[in-house]
Amino acid sequence: SLRQRDLQPEVMDRPDLEVGRHRHALDALALVNTLSQSGKIVYRPIKAWARRQGIKTFRMLDVACGGGDVALDVQRRACRDALHADVVGYDRSPTAVERARERASRKPTNCRTKASFVEQDILIPLPQRAFDVVYCSLFLHHLDEVQAVELLRNMAAATKHLLVVNDLVRSRMGY
Secondary structure: OOOOOOOOOOHHHOOOOOHHHHHHHHHHHHHHHHHHOHHHHHHHHHHHHHHHHOOOEEEEEEEOOOOOHHHHHHHHHHHHOOOEEEEEEEEOOHHHHHHHHHHHHHOOOOOOOOEEEEEOOOOOOOOOOOEEEEEEEOOHHHOOHHHHHHHHHHHHHHEEEEEEEEOOOOOOOOO
16 A cells, blocks of 8 residues: 555665766756656745745745755745755765765856755764754655654754655555
8 A cells, every 4th residue: 555654775875876877867867857846845934934034035944955956946946936946965876966066066146145065874863953944855755754854854953944854645646
């Protein structure tokens, strides 16, 4: 049944995964994120919060950023709406961080915003209240319940204002 959670390690999560296969998986995930509009889903509450608060400039953290495609999409959307959003992406994978940095260096932007990507285990405490917005997209399902609760606590402690989580809906359509 799709409603039952069956936590299985994914190939992309293996620390010994060959770099070429990992980069291929990151690129495939970027395509999935584009088709499912993950960046738009994450950005919608961020935009609403910024407008409600009258905030034009803010700092975001993308937890488990993978190849950086969602972070850069959210940043691009903010720029298009005249919001200046610096983004920091954390991922434990050096391959993912390298791929995210490559994407960031190729993304032309007419906004005065920064994007940086850092190799960081996100299951340890994050910097306290260091970001205006903290989000993660399509990552929480990789964790068991204890890890998920710990991550959400860490994310809540790291944000000053807004926490956003986008993850899978267990359904035939989601599958």
